[in-house]
Amino acid sequence: MLRLEHISKQFQSRCILGDVSLTLAKGDLLCMTGPSGIGKTTLLEIAAGIVRPDAGSRIIRFSHMACLLQDAPLLPWKTALENMDFILSARISGEKRYKNSLFWLEKMGLQEAAHKKPMEMSGGMQRRLAMAACFAGEPDLLLLDEPFAFLDALWQARIWEEIVAMNQKKGTAIFMVSHATEQLRDAGIRIVPLAASPLSIDI
Numbered sequence: 760m761l762r763l764e765h766i767s768k769q770f771q772s773r774c775i776l777g778d779v780s781l782t783l784a785k786g787d788l789l790c791m792t793g794p795s796g797i798g799k800t801t802l803l804e805i806a807a808g809i810v811r812p813d814a815g816s817r818i819i820r821f822s823h824m825a826c827l828l829q830d831a832p833l834l835p836w837k838t839a840l841e842n843m844d845f846i847l848s849a850r851i852s853g854e855k856r857y858k859n860s861l862f863w864l865e866k867m868g869l870q871e872a873a874h875k876k877p878m879e880m881s882g883g884m885q886r887r888l889a890m891a892a893c894f895a896g897e898p899d900l901l902l903l904d905e906p907f908a909f910l911d912a913l914w915q916a917r918i919w920e921e922i923v924a925m926n927q928k929k930g931t932a933i934f935m936v937s938h939a940t941e942q943l944r945d946a947g948i949r950i951v952p953l954a955a956s957p958l959s960i961d962i
């Protein structure tokens with residue numbers, strides 16, 4: 760369970776989040792949508808524990824969180840496989856880490872790029888590599904900021920399939936931001952449109 764209670768946040772005396780409360784339980788899939796600059800990334804980063812709110816509390820009972828943020832945190836001097844190994848090293852040990860890495864690199868169409876460094880990969884490939892690292896870590900909470908950005912329609916559909924599978928088969932809780940909401944609406948996903956600024960929501 761992830762619970763944000765009465766969160767507020769301002770940047771340079773501009774209030775972005777007014778009063779935000781939110782609960783995410785095992786098996787939930789929640790998607791926020793809304794115009795640029797409204798505070799979606801800020802809220803996701805507060806949920807991740809990366810940004811500290813000015814007021815309010817964050818309670819987290821999930822044990823393995825994975826985040827896909829807007830900038831993929833890849834080490835430029837390591838190859839795709841080495842990046843996976845590094846990202847997963849805190850969570851998964853030895854043989855399983857290697858197996859998971861190869862499995863997800865292949866699923867994300869990166870088997871040929873396993874020994875390439877991020878600079879030798881396109882933006883879409885880097886994004887898929889960061890995604891592979893998220894999935895391979897077997898999280899029980901997955902936070903995704905614009906997971907379909909930089910991806911063509913084919914990869915958007917494939918990644919969406921993996922997100923749904925992880926949510927439905929493993930009960931992974933997913934909290935995401937996306938503009939590509941048509942396919943989500945078709946799948947009956949809970950979409951929270953954000954409009955008013957500063958944000959005040961209780962969901």
Ligand SMILES: Nc1ncnc2c1ncn2[C@@H]1O[C@H](COP(=O)(O)OP(=O)(O)O)[C@@H](O)[C@H]1O
Nearest residue numbers: 770771775793794795796797798799800801802
């Ligand atoms: N670290 C920061 N310092 C100053 N302003 C910020 C910072 N992070 C975000 N902002 C501002 O907060 C607002 C909301 O940003 P963000 O959460 O990225 O919105 P969204 O993801 O909905 O586009 C924007 O106006 C942005 O410029």
Ligand SMILES: [Mg+2]
Nearest residue numbers: 799800801904
């Ligand atoms: Mg954003």
